[in-house]
Amino acid sequence: MAEPLITLKQVDVEFKEKTRSVHAVDHVDLTVERGDIYGIVGYSGAGKSTLVRTINLLQRPTSGTVSVLGQDMLKLDAAKLRQERRRIGMIFQHFNLMNSRTIADNVAFPLKGTKVTETTADGKKIWRKIKKSEINQKVSDLLELVGLADRATAYPNELSGGQKQRVGIARALASDPEILISDEATSALDPKTTSSILDLLAHLNQKLGLTIVLITHEMEAVKQICNKVAVMDEGRIIERGTLLQIFAQPHEQLTKDFIDTTIQIESAIAAVRKQPAVRDLQAPDQLVRLTYVGASTDQPLVATLFKTYNVTANILFGDIQILQGTPFGNLLVVLSGTQADLDRAFDYLQQSDVTVQHLSANQEGEQA
Template identity: 75%
Template sequence: MLLMTAEPVVTLKQVDVEFNEAGRQVHAVDHVDLTVERGDIYGIVGYSGAGKSTLVRTINLLQRPTSGAVTVLGQDMLSLGAKELRNQRKRIGMIFQHFNLMASRTIAQNVAFPLLGTGKSKAEIQAKVDELLDLVGLSDRANAYPAQLSGGQKQRVGIARALASDPEILISDEATSALDPKTTASILDLLKSLNEKLGLTIVLITHEMEAVKQICQHVAVMDAGRIIERGDLVTIFADPKEQLTKDFIETTLQLDSALAAVVKQPTVQNLRPDQRLVRLTYLGESTDDPLIAALYRDYQVEANILFGDIQILQGTPFGNLIVVLSGEEQQLDAAFDYLKREKVTITAIHPEEVGE
């Protein structure tokens, strides 16, 4: 039996991008390695200025790297001449935060624009446009103009247009940043659907970990031009290593605001010597176990739950509890050993440090 191996469709090796601004060198991307496999939805998250958009634009050479290697769909991008590069870019669709639609053309004409001059007949172009508008749920708006559409509808047109050349990779560069949360969720659902229906590989650039949480399979966190942490979504959420990653996740899960509220409670303000304030993080099967009941039944440790949350990440339950555990020191130590055996991560919370 042959084992299936993942096929990389994007490989960046030691990609470096430097700019000269006002007489000083700016290191926008600092020797980054990145591999995206076929069919993946890969999120790259970071704050403004982290270098994520610059990095991703090296994939289709909208930004040429200062040094390094860029291989896309088996092709060394930096070796291509102008005509070859134009052809290769057709295999890489791109959508943006600002929709870049032509105001004087109908929705159908906007979607058809990339197909003009390709040798396709008028009937073929019309059929393709109809197919794409149906795919993004806008068949009934073909003759409307961009000014008549909502922001979410405009982004759907942008997606349809990006798919006109049947790309194998779609780059989403902050494509949901200008949208409200409900519309953002609908666009992310559409991208996930396209990934599943078309086998489309998606690279999602965002400063919102919530968007990554909803649809990505893998994630890389960027800061100051470097990827500081990367991995599959569940591992990154369950066991983040870098403080920036922890900050992103805590904000997304609203743990930071929950903690701020929890530490103001009298129970926490007046902890006894036999009490511990902790965060319990658990994943997968351990969410099905009666952990809190077992603490009291087997170890005589009482648990006062102050905050609880369960998320589903790529089909895997992922939970967080903030609790006050009460018991004798020996009982608490035994209870902590039990939790660790159950693969529960225990993080001590020091109320005086919250919000610093």
């Protein structure tokens, strides 16, 4: 059963400044369930960081309720809040490591002075301060987990960006959190390193059952590991769903734009328009983009168009990726046939859950 770990209800954050006020988060409802890797995507300034900072109350909402791991966060006293925050790890774009301390010391830092439970010989449970040897063991386990076992005595400046973020992740996991909030954690990294950090997060999600909230302005990151996604704009969540729902049926233009960044469709369309098959296009033939998720891929679309509808499909560009184990396809094709056959073919495509977008044969045509 899906268990809600984070429930935000009508969370609102207004920053009041002397001359103006900024409505950073506008009455947001959000539920994150155990085991989710929940992506929140949006442009800079959309309110993503402010929103996730309300989860551990680094940012107190102006109004609304915040429930995390069964606790009403706004009702906790300072001590209890500190305790709850340890169950919510956080990683950042700029790593926030202490440069004068070794990697091991950075990871050990949140463990210093913490308490652990112990069962005594007569079966009583007692709290005691964590021992130095236990910290050392824990740090070495964490560094092993993030693939940095051999860098314990190095200093942050000796590490690459990807390695620094691995340290950030190890440090965030030191208090055995159930939730990890990643705020643009890969935004300072090159694509290959980004991908390896995302793989690590997905691995931790599986191995530790860690629930992850992933803030990013890159849909590519969401696509790689998230099972759910919310799109944020001007303080509001404008669209949300499972990854497949969002990719299969985006409703908002902003969502479509974010998805398109992951397939470089704009440059593909520009290239296709230069091809003779498109340049010399005669009506009623037309250039279309076909988008489909899952089952429709298995259908021999092109063959059916020809056999049943007498429409030929000349594929000029194709991109098929696997999302959560399900194919997500984008084709740019020229469809040829009589107008009546084309109309019937479009009905068939729609019934097969294939999204058809009509494109003009040239850029000028689109602007007209």
